Amino acid sequence: MSTFKTLDDVDVRGKTVLVRGDLNVPVEDGTVSDTTRLDRLAPTIDEIADKGGRVVLLSHFGRPKGVTPEFSLKTIVLPALEEVLERPVAFAADCVGPVAEAAVKALKDGQILLLENVRFHPEEEKNDPAFAKALAALGDIYVNDAFSAAHRAHASTEGITHHLPSYAGRLMQAELEALSAALEAPERPVLAIVGGAKISTKLDLLGNLVAKVDRLVLGGGMANTFLAAQGVNVGKSLCEHDMADAVHSILAKAKAAGCEIVLPVDGVVAREFKADAPHEAVDNAAIPADAMLLDIGPKSVANLKAVLAETKTVVWNGPLGVFEKRPFDAGTVAVARAAADLTQAGKLLTVAGGGDTVAALAHAGVEDRFSYISTAGGAFLEWLEGKDLPGVAALKR
Ligand SMILES: Nc1ncnc2c1ncn2[C@@H]1O[C@H](COP(=O)(O)OP(=O)(O)O)[C@@H](O)[C@H]1O
Numbered sequence: 001m002s003t004f005k006t007l008d009d010v011d012v013r014g015k016t017v018l019v020r021g022d023l024n025v026p027v028e029d030g031t032v033s034d035t036t037r038l039d040r041l042a043p044t045i046d047e048i049a050d051k052g053g054r055v056v057l058l059s060h061f062g063r064p065k066g067v068t069p070e071f072s073l074k075t076i077v078l079p080a081l082e083e084v085l086e087r088p089v090a091f092a093a094d095c096v097g098p099v100a101e102a103a104v105k106a107l108k109d110g111q112i113l114l115l116e117n118v119r120f121h122p123e124e125e126k127n128d129p130a131f132a133k134a135l136a137a138l139g140d141i142y143v144n145d146a147f148s149a150a151h152r153a154h155a156s157t158e159g160i161t162h163h164l165p166s167y168a169g170r171l172m173q174a175e176l177e178a179l180s181a182a183l184e185a186p187e188r189p190v191l192a193i194v195g196g197a198k199i200s201t202k203l204d205l206l207g208n209l210v211a212k213v214d215r216l217v218l219g220g221g222m223a224n225t226f227l228a229a230q231g232v233n234v235g236k237s238l239c240e241h242d243m244a245d246a247v248h249s250i251l252a253k254a255k256a257a258g259c260e261i262v263l264p265v266d267g268v269v270a271r272e273f274k275a276d277a278p279h280e281a282v283d284n285a286a287i288p289a290d291a292m293l294l295d296i297g298p299k300s301v302a303n304l305k306a307v308l309a310e311t312k313t314v315v316w317n318g319p320l321g322v323f324e325k326r327p328f329d330a331g332t333v334a335v336a337r338a339a340a341d342l343t344q345a346g347k348l349l350t351v352a353g354g355g356d357t358v359a360a361l362a363h364a365g366v367e368d369r370f371s372y373i374s375t376a377g378g379a380f381l382e383w384l385e386g387k388d389l390p391g392v393a394a395l396k397r
């Protein structure tokens with residue numbers, strides 16, 4: 001199998017290096033609530049800058065529809081990045097065209113420039129060849145250090161590699177090595193926990209994941225979507241009602257593969273999406289039509305603790321509830337701590353990842369008590385399915 005080139009294979013001195021990072025960090029109250037993705041990207045940026053390369057950073061942030069100030073990388077992410085790097089980072093208000101070109105031209109050896117959100121151009125997600133070429137025109141070489149976005153065949157992760165010598169960054173290398181070491185031959189039973197808010201974009205991967213794991217526990221908006229597809233009235237909960245067919249197809253695949261799907265049996269509901277909103281725990285059959293499920297309930301937590309006790313390997317992406325708003329963090333925190341305790345007792349191997357998942361595990365105080373924490377969520381699960389991730393495959397070409 002051909003493998004990719006790394007920073008060991010190139011002299012970056014005096015070169016303009018386009019570095020694709022994943023600066024899609026969780027934000028709470030106008031600040032970055034978890035800097036893990038920045039911390040883990042920093043060694044690649046430092047190495048290139050210290051060797052005299054000119055670093056031009058490319059990233060997406062959120063899922064904007066066109067240019068929206070709320071998704072600018074300038075306001076919240078840029079200051080956090082400068083703090084992590086402990087060096088100044090210049091900024092250009094566009095990632096292609098004259099604004100970007102002028103900012104790149106002004107860069108000196110060892111300096112760093114961040115370009116505005118690549119998703120402000122719809123051509124990014126379409127992997128438009130002309131847009132990929134325009135990005136590539138800004139640099140001499142390309143380094144992909146965004147493992148967590150490697151499941152996307154976008155212009156800044158895939159298309160650009162057709163135009164520039166391409167290398168893997170240190171985080172990309174480290175993630176692939178760590179995940180292979182932990183999960184190449186996992187001890188069974190293997191349990192996957194998938195929660196969170198990204199539903200339709202993660203449903204596809206569940207269909208394959210059920211063939212790889214013995215049990216699949218669902219929480220968050222993903223669980224709501226499964227419950228609704230099975231006729232449970234989930235009220236005003238986060239749910240993609242039009243995904244019922246996809247859900248039934250996954251349930252059929254799980255059955256054929258002998259994978260047990262574990263859904264919540266109860267939930268914590270509230271009528272307002274805010275911390276300390278009046279709330280109650282109810283069984284699935286009693287979810288009020290005007291309320292939202294914001295966490296799994298105590299019976300579901302007890303179930304999951306029992307399931308964990310008979311599991312050898314856990315892979316986890318997506319919080320089980322709205323962990324950012326107390327007390328709706330309780331389910332995620334309880335399950336995370338139970339998994340961490342079993343890990344520390346040497347009874348369980350735990351691998352978790354995802355921007356918000358890492359923030360949730362840090363909130364639970366267990367980020368150092370899992371076996372491995374990945375910066376990636378969806379990408380890590382797709383890697384686990386055995387898929388050749390487009391962003392990684394492009395580096396191997
Ligand atoms: N029941 C729920 N209702 C609404 N949002 C939820 C629910 N459960 C979890 N979430 C939200 O899901 C988000 C994380 O989802 P996602 O982006 O898929 O995870 P990750 O970034 O780890 O891959 C969190 O902001 C959390 O508040």
Ligand SMILES: O=C(OP(=O)(O)O)[C@H](O)COP(=O)(O)O
Pocket residue numbers: 022024062063148149152198201353354355356375376377378379
């Ligand atoms: O946060 C990310 O993925 P994750 O939610 O699976 O951890 C990546 O930045 C990819 O973002 P996307 O799912 O909008 O392509």
